[in-house]
Amino acid sequence: MTLVTNAVDDAVQDVFVRAFGCALTPADGAPPPSDLLAIAMPLVCDGVEGSAVLGLPRGLVALVAGRLLAGATEQSLDEADLRDFGGEICNMLVGRIATRFSAAGTVLSLGTPQPALPADAALPAQWLCAGLPLSFHLRLPGVR
Numbered sequence: 001m002t003l004v005t006n007a008v009d010d011a012v013q014d015v016f017v018r019a020f021g022c023a024l025t026p027a028d029g030a031p032p033p034s035d036l037l038a039i040a041m042p043l044v045c046d047g048v049e050g051s052a053v054l055g056l057p058r059g060l061v062a063l064v065a066g067r068l069l070a071g072a073t074e075q076s077l078d079e080a081d082l083r084d085f086g087g088e089i090c091n092m093l094v095g096r097i098a099t100r101f102s103a104a105g106t107v108l109s110l111g112t113p114q115p116a117l118p119a120d121a122a123l124p125a126q127w128l129c130a131g132l133p134l135s136f137h138l139r140l141p142g143v144r
Contacts, residue, residue, distance in 0.1 A: 004143060008138050010096065015089065015092045025128045037058050039121075040121075042110075043138075044108075094110055
């Protein structure tokens, strides 16, 4: 496994399982959800521009928000709230990846998470988190 693959897997485990207490299982290529929320964060590693792209259903964002804010539900959160929480989840994931890269002697510069087009994150899910499809891809051409 490469630094990128290990860092992504470790970050997803750390954030969703350890921080939020969600059960995480392999998704075996489950299709993206119809209510996909896509978040992208620009990255630079060793002069190579890339991005982190998070794709998750709004229901999973609401589940995480509910663990942080008592009483938050998908119905009580508006679209801006969901995007903000999705951006925070992306920040948490990429922050952990940057720490892993740093420990390996590689600097990863981070941008600000932004809403992305659903097509950018419409990739087969890698995990099911609390039974909901989740994808997180680090796109850094040539960086292993």
